[in-house]
Amino acid sequence: MGNEEAREPAAKLSRRSFVGYVVGGTSLMVMADLTLGASPASAIPIPSLPQVPELYDLNDFLTHCALPTSNQIGIRVDEQGDAHFALPRMEVGQGITTAAAMLIADELDLPLDRVHVTLAPARPELLFNQLTGGSNTIISMYTPIRVAAAVARKALLEAAAIQLGAVLNSLIAKAGVISAPNGSSVTYGDVATAAASPRTRQVSVRLKASAQRTIVGTPQRRIDALDAVTGRKQFAMDIDVPDALPTMVCRAPGLNGKPVSIRNAAAVKAMPGVTHVAMIATGVAVRARTFGQCIDAVRALDVEWDGGTVPGKSSADVLKELRRAQLPLAVPKLGATSVEAEFIFNFRSGSALEPNCAIADVRSDSATIWSGLKSPITAQGLIAKELGLPQRKVTVNVVQGGGSFGRKLFSDGAIEAARASKAFGAPVRLMWHRADEPRQGRVHPMATSRIRATVLLGSVITFEQRHTSVTTDFTHGLGERLTAEAAALPTGLGNLTFSESVFMLTQELPYNFGVITQLLNETDNDPRRFNTSSVRNIYSPDVATANELMVDRLAARLKQDPVAFRRAHLKSRVVKRVLNRAAELGNWGKAMPAGTAQGIAIHKEYKGATAVLVEIDCRPETVNRKVRDAVTGPRITKALVVIDAGVVINPTGIKAQMMGGFMDGMAQTLTYGNHLVDGHFLEASWDNSAYTRQWNTPFDFQCEVLDSESKEPGGVGEAGVAASMAAVACAYARATGKMPTEFPINFHDPLHFEPKSFIPSVPQSPTDGLSYTS
Amino acid sequence: MPTHTFKLNGETVTVEVEDDVRILWVLRDILGVTGPKYGCGINVCKACTSHINGKAFNPCSVPVDAIGEDDEITTIEGLADTVAGDGLHPMQDAWLEHDVAQCGYCQPGQIMTAVALVNRVRQEGRAITEDDLDAIRNVCRCGTYSRIRDAVR
Numbered sequence: 001m002g003n004e005e006a007r008e009p010a011a012k013l014s015r016r017s018f019v020g021y022v023v024g025g026t027s028l029m030v031m032a033d034l035t036l037g038a039s040p041a042s043a044i045p046i047p048s049l050p051q052v053p054e055l056y057d058l059n060d061f062l063t064h065c066a067l068p069t070s071n072q073i074g075i076r077v078d079e080q081g082d083a084h085f086a087l088p089r090m091e092v093g094q095g096i097t098t099a100a101a102m103l104i105a106d107e108l109d110l111p112l113d114r115v116h117v118t119l120a121p122a123r124p125e126l127l128f129n130q131l132t133g134g135s136n137t138i139i140s141m142y143t144p145i146r147v148a149a150a151v152a153r154k155a156l157l158e159a160a161a162i163q164l165g166a167v168l169n170s171l172i173a174k175a176g177v178i179s180a181p182n183g184s185s186v187t188y189g190d191v192a193t194a195a196a197s198p199r200t201r202q203v204s205v206r207l208k209a210s211a212q213r214t215i216v217g218t219p220q221r222r223i224d225a226l227d228a229v230t231g232r233k234q235f236a237m238d239i240d241v242p243d244a245l246p247t248m249v250c251r252a253p254g255l256n257g258k259p260v261s262i263r264n265a266a267a268v269k270a271m272p273g274v275t276h277v278a279m280i281a282t283g284v285a286v287r288a289r290t291f292g293q294c295i296d297a298v299r300a301l302d303v304e305w306d307g308g309t310v311p312g313k314s315s316a317d318v319l320k321e322l323r324r325a326q327l328p329l330a331v332p333k334l335g336a337t338s339v340e341a342e343f344i345f346n347f348r349s350g351s352a353l354e355p356n357c358a359i360a361d362v363r364s365d366s367a368t369i370w371s372g373l374k375s376p377i378t379a380q381g382l383i384a385k386e387l388g389l390p391q392r393k394v395t396v397n398v399v400q401g402g403g404s405f406g407r408k409l410f411s412d413g414a415i416e417a418a419r420a421s422k423a424f425g426a427p428v429r430l431m432w433h434r435a436d437e438p439r440q441g442r443v444h445p446m447a448t449s450r451i452r453a454t455v456l457l458g459s460v461i462t463f464e465q466r467h468t469s470v471t472t473d474f475t476h477g478l479g480e481r482l483t484a485e486a487a488a489l490p491t492g493l494g495n496l497t498f499s500e501s502v503f504m505l506t507q508e509l510p511y512n513f514g515v516i517t518q519l520l521n522e523t524d525n526d527p528r529r530f531n532t533s534s535v536r537n538i539y540s541p542d543v544a545t546a547n548e549l550m551v552d553r554l555a556a557r558l559k560q561d562p563v564a565f566r567r568a569h570l571k572s573r574v575v576k577r578v579l580n581r582a583a584e585l586g587n588w589g590k591a592m593p594a595g596t597a598q599g600i601a602i603h604k605e606y607k608g609a610t611a612v613l614v615e616i617d618c619r620p621e622t623v624n625r626k627v628r629d630a631v632t633g634p635r636i637t638k639a640l641v642v643i644d645a646g647v648v649i650n651p652t653g654i655k656a657q658m659m660g661g662f663m664d665g666m667a668q669t670l671t672y673g674n675h676l677v678d679g680h681f682l683e684a685s686w687d688n689s690a691y692t693r694q695w696n697t698p699f700d701f702q703c704e705v706l707d708s709e710s711k712e713p714g715g716v717g718e719a720g721v722a723a724s725m726a727a728v729a730c731a732y733a734r735a736t737g738k739m740p741t742e743f744p745i746n747f748h749d750p751l752h753f754e755p756k757s758f759i760p761s762v763p764q765s766p767t768d769g770l771s772y773t774s
Numbered sequence: 775m776p777t778h779t780f781k782l783n784g785e786t787v788t789v790e791v792e793d794d795v796r797i798l799w800v801l802r803d804i805l806g807v808t809g810p811k812y813g814c815g816i817n818v819c820k821a822c823t824s825h826i827n828g829k830a831f832n833p834c835s836v837p838v839d840a841i842g843e844d845d846e847i848t849t850i851e852g853l854a855d856t857v858a859g860d861g862l863h864p865m866q867d868a869w870l871e872h873d874v875a876q877c878g879y880c881q882p883g884q885i886m887t888a889v890a891l892v893n894r895v896r897q898e899g900r901a902i903t904e905d906d907l908d909a910i911r912n913v914c915r916c917g918t919y920s921r922i923r924d925a926v927r
Contacts, residue, residue, distance in 0.1 A: 093877025093916045221873040228878030229866040229885060231809025231850035238808035246803055272792045290791070290799035295815065353813050353821060353915040354879045402811070402879030403915045434814040627908065629818075652873055656918070660876060663917025686913050687818040694919055695908045701920040765796050765815045769835030772817065773826060774890060 016207040018143070020151035023074065024200040028155060028192045031072035032147035073141075075104065075148045077195070081176045081188030083110055083152065085145070086120035089137045090374045091224075092352070092404035093660075094717040095653035096137045098223045100145055102649055106215045107149035107208060109173040110188065117223065122376035122396035138649060138713045139607065143207075150205035152195075159195035160186050210647070219652040224400070236357050236371050236399045237431055244359045245275060247420050247428040248294035249283040250301045251440050253758035254308025254679045256531065259284050263302040271297050278423035282440075283761075285420040287428055292765065295433065299760035308679055309529045315346060315446065315676045321523045322448045322468045329452050330517060331462045339553055340452040344742040345542040347446045347470075347674040347681070349689055350535035351437035354402025356413030359429050362421035366393045371414040372401025379411035383418045405664070406535040407442050410473070433762040435684040443674055443681075444535035445470035449546035453513065453554055460554055460569070463513035467520045467543055472499050472534055473527035503539055509547060510572040510604045518543070537718035540605055541665055541725040542743075548601040548726035549739055562600060562730070563588050574644050575604050577706060578611035582642040585704060586613035595619035596637075599731025603723035608645045608714035612662065612727035614638060614698070618735040631671050631690035631752050633745075634732060638700040639666075641724065646714035648705055654716045655703040661720020662701065663692040668721075669728040671696065673744045675751070684756040684763070690746075779843040782807070783852025786843070797833035797841070798822045801849065809850035809882045813913065820912035823883035823890075824849045830890035850882035853889065865889045868925040876916035884912045888926045902927055 020032040076084045083104055091097045101115040108115070157178060161168040166180035179185040210217070227233035252258065259279045262268075268286065269277045273293030277286050286297040333340065358371035367387055373379045376396045384391040401408050417430035432441070447469035454462040503520035520539070555565035563583045570576045579602050582588075588598060592615070600613045615638040625632045641658040648654060671690035675682045683689045708714075725743075733739040742748070756763050779788040782805070789804050798815075801807040801824075810833060813821030817835040824833055825848040826841070833847070841847070848856060853863045861867070865888050875881045887910055895902055907923045914922070 093879075095876075221870065222875060224878065225870050225873060225875055228875035228881050229850075229862070229869045230854070231882045233878045234808070235811075235879060237802075237812070240806065246799075273795075290795050290803040291812065291815075292795045292799040292803075293792075351915070352877070352879070353819065353913060354811070354877070355813075401877065403877045405915070431812065434812075434816075434819070656873070656876055656916075656921075659920055660917035663914075663919060685814050685816060685818055687814075687816070691913065691915065692917060692919065693913065694910045694923070697908075697919040697923065699904060763816055766817055766835040767794075767796075767837050767840070769817055769832050770826070770840055772835075773829040773831045774894065 018147040019202055019204050020147045022155050022197045022201050022203055024198055026196055028077040028195045029074055030148050030151040031074040032144045073144055075152050077152055077192045079189055079192055082114045084116045086118050088120040090398055092401040099138055099649045101223050102215050103145045104149040106213045107146045108153045110176045119398040122380040139715050142713050146207050150207055151203045154205050155195040156188050156191055159191040216649050220650050235354055235402050239370050241359050244427040244429040245287050246291040246294050247285055247287045247430040248298050249285050250298040251283040251436055251761045252305040255310050257305040257308035260304040268297050268300050276424040280419040280423055287424055298762050311679045313679055318446050325521050325523045326468045327466045327519050327521045329464045337454050337456055343449045343546040345447045346747050347443045348672050349438035349674055350405050350407045350442045350533055352403030352407055355432040355437055357431040358414040358417035360417035360421040361427040362418055368395045369414050370397045370399050372399050372408050373411050374408045379414050406533045435762045438683040438689050439681045442531045442533035445472050445532040447542050451546055451550045455557055461514035463516045465518040469522055470530055471522045471524055471527050473532045507543055508604055510575050511569045512571045537721040540722040544603045544722035545726040545729045548730055552730050575602050575609040578609045578642045578644050582611035582613045586640045597731050597735035599727045599734055601723045601726035601730055606715035606719045610643045610719055610723045612723040613640045614727045614731045616731035616735050627695045629687055630695055636666055636698045639698040641703045644706045644708050645716050646708050646710040646712050651705045654705050657716045658703040658720040662724040665721045665724025666728045667692040668725045669743055671744050673747050682755040688753045778838045780841050781846040793839035794837045797836050797838050800838050807849055811879055821880050821883040823886040830887050872921045872925040874918050874921040874925050876918050880914045887912050
């Protein structure tokens with residue numbers, strides 16, 4: 001008996017039975033509908049098929065609706081029998097290309113190294129189904145990818161049955177070879193052409209049960225690992241586009257300041273290597289033979305600027321605005337029964353290591369863009385509008401990104417590149433200087449969280465949270481998607497702002513604390529005042545940190561151990577499981593020297609849960625340790641993350657995301673923030689922004705991925721941040737005896753750096769590098 | 775325009791470029807060698823770390839006229855050829871074994887730093903310590919720090 005038996009379509013469509021297509025043509029191309037297996041809209045913001053005429057007009061829509069392949073994703077099998085898949089999402093390090101390849105390899109019975117995953121260019125017909133965000137890729141694409149692979153496999157088997165003269169059900173497919181009971185066999189490559197169909201036809205398939213899978217669930221290295229370690233992995237700035245010369249932008253001293261006039265354009269244009277100088281909306285762009293000469297030109301420019309969008313403002317002013325905007329708490333303060341606190345979360349830069357960048361080649365009647373974009377259709381629409389071109393005349397190529405953390409949801413670099421290329425009449429390779437990133441780039445919005453809980457007769461009877469934030473910019477497509485979905489959202493959500501909707505759809509306090517209310521308010525409705533983005537995990541790290549610090553305080557008030565208190569009050573079995581495992585593995589409650597402590601925190605989101613246990617050292621000899629030009633401070637000596645991520649596709653990838661999420665969360669509690677002073681941010685590079693470095697890294701980091709009771713995969717790209725930030729904060733409180741209320745905790749320490757100049761807007765590169773060889 | 779000659783990954787190269795252009799841009803913008811990445815331009819993030827005469831250095835902070843024709847620059851592209859055999863450098867193998875890279879942007883620099891560190895420690899005839907690992911300055915925004923420590927060990 002062949003291995004086809006267990007997979008034949010059931011009489012009725014079951015959980016594992018789906019329909020896909022073999023697309024008409026001369027080679028084997030299969031497709032599946034992207035909305036297959038989509039969760040109902042009550043979960044996190046996911047699926048959609050809306051109409052938004054500004055981005056995509058009625059004619060385009062009708063044209064695409066007429067195609068049988070509308071809203072489809074496809075897999076092609078070539079004549080060597082290798083599978084090719086263009087993922088309509090963006091890889092920024094989160095491992096989705098590897099996970100997609102694993103799903104295809106398993107369903108198609110092909111070795112992993114014969115599945116080739118690339119990134120699809122902007123495909124407007126997918127509407128909002130090409131947005132990479134909310135850790136949603138695998139949640140939303142888990143079923144469609146498998147269906148397409150199963151259709152390909154079935155088409156290959158059918159062709160092989162004819163060629164081998166065997167009964168379909170008797171065939172066995174393994175590692176790209178199809179064998180008949182009599183020992184004869186063909187490879188996928190042998191039958192790929194024969195498996196093609198002249199006309200598009202519908203095919204019913206049954207997906208493999210989890211027990212039949214051999215790759216999904218096993219640890220696999222990233223499919224691009226070899227390219228990464230040999231320097232062959234290409235990012236946007238590494239792509240060879242003829243005549244696309246280096247381009248940088250001279251920016252205003254004030255946040256979002258705009259250029260008024262250039263006083264010395266001719267002199268700058270005459271500098272060595274410089275080819276073009278022009279004013280664009282966000283500054284003055286210069287194009288030169290090398291980026292070094294761009295830096296020289298940016299520094300030489302004499303520009304008149306306006307005052308920017310927050311002239312004279314400082315972090316303290318924004319804090320006042322936030323406090324004014326705080327929504328009232330419903331339960332009155334009741335003397336000794338109330339436990340109350342307010343937490344402040346300062347701005348922090350969302351920059352990745354790869355700065356904003358893009359290549360643009362704008363011609364009179366068309367444009368081509370190469371960039372790392374998580375929302376490429378929105379980018380395509382914005383660029384078309386900017387250039388006055390029809391959207392179909394703008395080709396947007398999606399390139400793998402050097403990190404994102406929410407930043408690449410926006411196409412700031414690509415839009416600037418298009419503007420500069422248009423202004424110059426020449427192709428550009430535009431890159432932001434590092435100094436521009438924390439100063440003018442997207443930041444996590446500053447926020448406060450006020451919490452009041454009531455304890456009566458040994459029980460927590462109310463828990464109220466009022467989170468107040470500078471407006472988060474969701475105008476990258478997710479916002480429109482929510483609008484379009486508003487009618488389908490749970491009662492009342494349609495009346496909220498995008499931010500409030502996202503807050504409502506993501507925040508959940510998984511404790512039995514009686515009456516719980518969690519509300520968000522924003523200071524204004526102008527996302528252009530500050531450049532914000534839904535930086536990795538958006539509200540959750542701050543909300544969870546505030547909550548978990550309060551949970552520890554409530555436990556203390558009731559004279560209970562933090563783990564025992566959580567265990568007694570958690571209402572979610574999934575969360576209890578991760579908490580219990582973390583406490584067990586991390587030896588919770590062990591004796592620790594004075595000045596050191598354990599801390600533990602939980603978080604529930606992305607269809608799963610995390611628990612993080614850390615050990616912190618706050619003793620003076622550690623806090624005051626010296627590393628040249630570095631921020632040291634308290635050190636996390638040990639960190640443990642336990643996650644229930646639902647169905648596990650690649651445990652190696654999940655562990656990597658937890659480690660990265662931990663490094664983020666720890667930095668946000670201890671060291672990483674942006675100071676707004678007099679209308680601009682002081683931080684200008686990695687020597688100013690104290691993101692986690694090796695001298696802050698735990699000596700011991702562990703992650704355990706639990707066997708889940710869930711049947712669906714969860715999201716992992718952001719799941720590690722919130723509980724990590726919270727656990728570090730809780731550990732710090734326990735080690736020092738003082739609950740931190742402002743983050744990062746060193747925000748009011750004397751600055752560890754001398755702020756770099758605002759005019760010129762970028763620092764000159766040093767020349768003494770040979771004195772620092774090692 | 776002045777010309778500059780130096781050795782790059784085993785070959786002698788000559789470029790026409792102004793004296794003060796930093797080597798990072800000579801490599802990336804003129805020679806098309808894109809393994810060394812830009813992350814700050816001020817010798818802080820270490821994403822461009824390469825080797826000069828076997829020692830780690832940051833080409834973003836060295837003008838091209840500071841080196842001569844006997845100076846040998848090795849970038850990530852040339853690392854494997856510095857050891858015998860057709861395979862990768864052992865540090866690259868260690869990186870694969872621990873699946874260190876995430877987005878991969880900082881990793882060429884991380885590997886070049888790690889190789890120089892291990893070579894230096896070996897010359898000093900001792901083992902890698904936590905302090906050696908703490909002293910690695912390369913930024914990794916994806917936070918692969920613990921896997922880097924494991925791979926170097």
